Every structure is written in structure tokens, then in C-alpha cells.
Amino acid sequence: MDLKKTYPIAQHFSLERKELSDEGWFTCLGINGFDSNESQWTQWLHPEEATYYQSLSAQNRKQSFLLGRVCAKNAYLNANPQESPPNVHIQTGIFKDPILQNQSTTQWQVGITHSKSIAAALVFPATHPMALDIEEWDTKRATTMRTQCHTEELHCLEKIGLGSAASGAVGWTAKEAISKALRTGMTCPFKLFGLKSIEAHPDGGITGLFINFCQYQFRSWIIEDKVLSIVLPKRTRLIFSKNGPKLTNTASKAHGLPSVHDASHSHSPVSGS
Numbered sequence: 001m002d003l004k005k006t007y008p009i010a011q012h013f014s015l016e017r018k019e020l021s022d023e024g025w026f027t028c029l030g031i032n033g034f035d036s037n038e039s040q041w042t043q044w045l046h047p048e049e050a051t052y053y054q055s056l057s058a059q060n061r062k063q064s065f066l067l068g069r070v071c072a073k074n075a076y077l078n079a080n081p082q083e084s085p086p087n088v089h090i091q092t093g094i095f096k097d098p099i100l101q102n103q104s105t106t107q108w109q110v111g112i113t114h115s116k117s118i119a120a121a122l123v124f125p126a127t128h129p130m131a132l133d134i135e136e137w138d139t140k141r142a143t144t145m146r147t148q149c150h151t152e153e154l155h156c157l158e159k160i161g162l163g164s165a166a167s168g169a170v171g172w173t174a175k176e177a178i179s180k181a182l183r184t185g186m187t188c189p190f191k192l193f194g195l196k197s198i199e200a201h202p203d204g205g206i207t208g209l210f211i212n213f214c215q216y217q218f219r220s221w222i223i224e225d226k227v228l229s230i231v232l233p234k235r236t237r238l239i240f241s242k243n244g245p246k247l248t249n250t251a252s253k254a255h256g257l258p259s260v261h262d263a264s265h266s267h268s269p270v271s272g273s
């Protein structure tokens with residue numbers, strides 16, 4: 001399978017604020033579409049990435065590393081179509097954060113996430129720090145994710161129509177995403193990433209702020225069995241072109257809010273984006 005041919009779709013978004021407008025791209029790739037003989041990796045990986053990739057022994061880590069890089073490069077090539085994937089180097093920083101080395105006049109940065117069934121990436125200008133996280137919101141995982149949310153946060157999420165599992169996943173992914181934007185990862189106590197002002201967003205999905213990191217907001221979307229959360233500067237409006245974000249090339253759509261039931265009961269949304 002040719003990953004290049006199968007997954008070329010990067011979703012464009014605008015970043016609008018009073019003093020500055022920017023843009024970026026979001027790309028995702030289902031793990032089911034991954035070719036187990038991995039014949040494509042030389043087409044995608046920079047020599048230094050390839051050395052790391054070949055050193056990995058765990059198959060699922062090889063898969064997540066490759067798919068994350070493919071997503072990020074796919075998104076980056078929209079900003080720089082003259083580049084070829086193996087020339088684009090996404091280094092691993094000392095805190096394990098992805099560092100995009102690029103020659104472009106715009107300083108592009110990258111964020112990467114993988115879940116059980118999907119990898120995704122954001123490419124955004126350095127003027128607008130951003131990060132993302134995706135998780136499946138099955139009942140079992142949600143139980144763990146809920147343990148990292150304050151009762152008040154869960155209550156707010158449930159009040160705007162989310163079921164118990166989706167609430168836990170939104171709370172968790174928003175916190176993991178801010179931890180990536182700050183580059184600390186989840187080495188900080190989760191309490192530091194507390195959420196406030198949670199509400200349905202007029203453009204679709206859910207939005208909220210952070211108690212301690214007042215420069216940032218999060219946006220979250222329930223998309224079938226997954227939650228996508230993106231963290232970005234508070235006063236910037238994130239506008240996906242073409243009714244995004246979408247997590248597959250075909251049917252999947254981002255919904256405003258999920259059913260009030262748990263993931264175990266129903267996935268049907270109560271409103272579209």
C-alpha cells in the first residue's frame with residue numbers, strides 16, 4: 001500500500017485573532033491502514049529518523065512512530081509542497097517533544113499524538129503554540145481518565161450533554177494536550193492542569209479554559225469512539241475549513257456533542273458541528 005496515495009488529506013485550519021491571522025494543517029491516519037511489511041518507511045523518514053525507527057524492537061512503537069511522522073510530514077507538505085518527506089527531519093527533543101527542522105521562512109512547529117487506532121498531527125506556526133491529543137473513549141479507559149478529572153469538571157461536561165465516558169475523555173485529553181503545549185508532558189500533578197469555563201462551542205464541539213494557564217484554551221470534538229482535543233492561545237479562533245476536523249478520509253464527522261449516554265450505551269450525537 002502506498003501511504004502517500006492513500007492518505008494525502010490534510011485538513012486546513014485558520015487561526016484568527018485581532019492582531020494576526022495564521023493557518024495550519026491537521027492530518028490523521030488510521031492504524032488499520034498501516035502496511036505491516038512497512039515497505040513505505042524509506043519514502044517518509046529522514047535518515048536520522050530511519051536510524052531510530054530501525055533501532056526499535058516493539059512493533060506497536062514502530063507503527064506509532066512511523067504513522068505520527070507520516071501525519072506530521074503530510075501536514076507540513078501542505079505548507080511547503082516543494083519539500084520531499086525524507087528531507088523533512090522531525091527530531092526528538094530532549095523532553096521527547098517533536099522538533100520540526102525546516103528551511104521555510106515561516107517557523108513551523110509540529111504536534112503529534114497516537115491512540116490505539118489512529119495517529120494524528122498538527123502543523124502550526126511558532127507564533128501560535130498548539131498541541132493535540134486523541135483518545136478512544138471506551139468505558140474501561142474512561143474510568144481511568146475520569147480519575148484525573150475534578151468532580152466539578154466532570155459535572156460541567158455532563159451538564160452540557162456529555163455522558164460519563166466522554167466527559168472523562170474530554171477532561172483527560174484537554175489536560176494531556178496542555179501538558180504537551182507546555183512541553184512538560186504529564187510529569188506535573190494533573191491538578192495543575194485544572195479546567196474551567198467549560199461550554200459548548202458555537203463552531204462545534206466543546207471549549208474551555210485552564211485555571212492556571214490563562215493564555216490557553218482547549219477545543220474538543222467527539223468523533224465516533226474518539227475524542228480529539230486541541231490546545232491553542234485563548235483569544236485565537238480556530239476555524240477548520242470544510243467542516244473539519246475529521247478523523248478519516250470518508251464518513252467520520254466531528255460532532256458538537258455526543259449522546260448523554262455513556263460510550264457503552266450509544267454513540268449517537270445530539271448535534272452536528
Ligand SMILES: CC(C)(COP(=O)(O)OP(=O)(O)OC[C@H]1O[C@@H](n2cnc3c(N)ncnc32)[C@H](O)[C@@H]1OP(=O)(O)O)[C@@H](O)C(=O)NCCC(=O)NCCS
Nearest residue numbers: 065068094095096097098112113114180183184185186187
Ligand atoms: C508527552 C506525553 C503526555 C505523551 O503521552 P503519550 O501517551 O505518548 O501520548 P501521545 O501518543 O498522544 O503523544 C506522543 C507524542 O507526544 C509528543 N511528545 C512527547 N513528549 C512530549 C513533550 N514533553 N512535549 C510535547 N510533546 C511531546 C511526541 O511527538 C510523541 O510522539 P513521537 O514519540 O512518536 O514523536 C507523555 O509521554 C509524558 O507525559 N511524557 C513526560 C515527559 C517525559 O517523560 N519525557 C521523557 C524524559 S525527559
